[in-house]
Amino acid sequence: MATLVTDKPQWTTAPSAYKALKEHFAQHPEELPAFTNPYDVSRSDIYVEDRWQPIFAKMRAEGPLHYIAESPFGPHWNVVGHKAIQHIESLPELFSSSWEYGGITILNRLDDEEVIARGGERFELPMFIAMDRPKHTGQRRTVAPKFTPGEITKMEGEVRQRTGELLDTLPYGEVFDWVDKVSIELTTGMLAILFDFPWEDRRLLTFWSDWAGDTELALVRDLDEQRQGILREMAGYFQMLWADRAQKEGGNDLISMMVHSPAMNQMDPQEFMGNLVLLIVGGNDTTRNTMSGIIHAFDKFPDQRKLFEENPDLIPNAVQECIRYQTPLAHMRRTATEDTEVFGNKIAKGDKLVLWYLSANRDEEVFENPDKLDITRENARRHISFGYGIHRCVGARLAELQLRILLEEMHKRRMRVHVAGDVERVRANFVHGFRKMEVELTKF
Numbered sequence: 316m317a318t319l320v321t322d323k324p325q326w327t328t329a330p331s332a333y334k335a336l337k338e339h340f341a342q343h344p345e346e347l348p349a350f351t352n353p354y355d356v357s358r359s360d361i362y363v364e365d366r367w368q369p370i371f372a373k374m375r376a377e378g379p380l381h382y383i384a385e386s387p388f389g390p391h392w393n394v395v396g397h398k399a400i401q402h403i404e405s406l407p408e409l410f411s412s413s414w415e416y417g418g419i420t421i422l423n424r425l426d427d428e429e430v431i432a433r434g435g436e437r438f439e440l441p442m443f444i445a446m447d448r449p450k451h452t453g454q455r456r457t458v459a460p461k462f463t464p465g466e467i468t469k470m471e472g473e474v475r476q477r478t479g480e481l482l483d484t485l486p487y488g489e490v491f492d493w494v495d496k497v498s499i500e501l502t503t504g505m506l507a508i509l510f511d512f513p514w515e516d517r518r519l520l521t522f523w524s525d526w527a528g529d530t531e532l533a534l535v536r537d538l539d540e541q542r543q544g545i546l547r548e549m550a551g552y553f554q555m556l557w558a559d560r561a562q563k564e565g566g567n568d569l570i571s572m573m574v575h576s577p578a579m580n581q582m583d584p585q586e587f588m589g590n591l592v593l594l595i596v597g598g599n600d601t602t603r604n605t606m607s608g609i610i611h612a613f614d615k616f617p618d619q620r621k622l623f624e625e626n627p628d629l630i631p632n633a634v635q636e637c638i639r640y641q642t643p644l645a646h647m648r649r650t651a652t653e654d655t656e657v658f659g660n661k662i663a664k665g666d667k668l669v670l671w672y673l674s675a676n677r678d679e680e681v682f683e684n685p686d687k688l689d690i691t692r693e694n695a696r697r698h699i700s701f702g703y704g705i706h707r708c709v710g711a712r713l714a715e716l717q718l719r720i721l722l723e724e725m726h727k728r729r730m731r732v733h734v735a736g737d738v739e740r741v742r743a744n745f746v747h748g749f750r751k752m753e754v755e756l757t758k759f
């Protein structure tokens with residue numbers, strides 16, 4: 316495992332993104348965004364309080380697209396139907412992912428412009444998730460070889476060993492936080508291995524990922540300086556790792572692979588950095604929140620937990636169903652490059668379309684009884700949690716592997732996890748998951 320290549324960065328002593336945001340709004344309640352439209356699902360309270368389901372269901376019943384003229388994130392379309400999202404994602408020229416139009420989250424590019432107007436600097440890390448063809452194709456191709464079925468199979472032994480070892484350290488008869496002890500530990504550990512990232516610093520990955528992926532935090536101007544400082548430091552840290560790997564031949568971690576691949580050598584350093592950050596952020600909150608989501612869903616549907624305990628053959632399908640049910644990223648965003656029409660709705664060039672995966676995965680037209688967890692569901696695989704089309708998640712197989720092994724190793728140990736205390740959800744409209752979940756273990 317690699318060792319530390321830099322001094323401890325100054326910003327790592329900063330509070331977590333969550334804490335910073337909470338403290339900010341406690342001091343400035345007048346800045347809490349105001350929401351007037353009941354269909355404005357950009358409001359994060361409905362996610363933290365887990366009451367988004369009926370709002371989306373009502374919207375779906377009325378149609379797949381809804382225009383929100385005013386919101387703290389600016390005007391946008393809510394796309395809530397499974398079919399409509401697939402339709403939009405299958406036309407990447409017409410519906411762009413490019414950062415030049417605003418990228419892939421509900422945030423505005425305007426928010427950046429405001430930072431500059433206030434004398435700040437734009438912080439841009441180009442990443443291929445926020446690029447269109449042909450650039451996207453070339454850059455995706457350079458990292459995709461690390462995620463082929465063959466490569467994933469090679470990782471299985473190590474993932475299984477680490478997962479088993481961690482499960483063996485968990486206490487019985489004692490309440491503990493599953494998010495911290497299991498979900499965060501397993502996902503940051505996986506990424507640290509993938510990148511040969513300094514092991515003792517692996518929690519920095521969680522810290523950075525939280526600061527980078529929080530859409531609400533990006534609206535708070537008073538936190539700009541802190542946020543940008545943290546992101547710059549993250550970039551600096553990766554730059555040092557990159558320089559370190561560039562000097563060594565033959566490493567088979569993802570950074571060495573990228574540094575020594577002819578295609579990547581031609582990439583400018585900012586883009587290289589951006590893509591590293593994409594892999595870290597992409598693989599972090601998402602898998603982490605599914606690991607917590609599985610436990611929460613099994614506790615809510617004990618009949619399904621029993622089915623899993625009695626039928627380990629159902630594990631691969633249970634993984635798909637849990638990813639559907641949890642939907643770790645609530646949305647992705649596209650921007651129209653031309654005037655067009657989608658299912659009878661007139662879309663103007665420049666319009667922002669927010670694709671609510673959270674809603675598509677509960678679409679009654681595709682999933683029967685969608686609000687129920689059903690690990691025998693025949694079409695669970697039709698979930699859209701990994702997106703669709705040319706940007707479909709490159710790490711999907713790795714995430715599926717980690718989740719399958721977690722369930723298999725829990726089953727091997729006859730481990731049953733009960734929710735036994737506080738459950739705190741993420742207050743955000745992008746990352747959908749759990750900040751804390753107190754649990755207790757028994758055996759089945």
Ligand code: HEM
Pocket residue numbers: 404443444445455593594595597598599601602605638642643644647700701702703704705706707708709710711713714
């Ligand atoms: C349950 C876990 C995960 C979920 C739900 C998830 C979800 C997503 C989604 C929704 C997208 C965008 C798809 C689109 O725009 O159509 C995406 C893209 C991406 N994800 Fe994941 N992801 C997960 C795990 C991972 C992991 C483990 C990695 C890598 C270590 C990863 C790396 C990426 C990358 C690099 C992209 C960009 C792909 C592109 O633009 O071509 N993800 N992911």
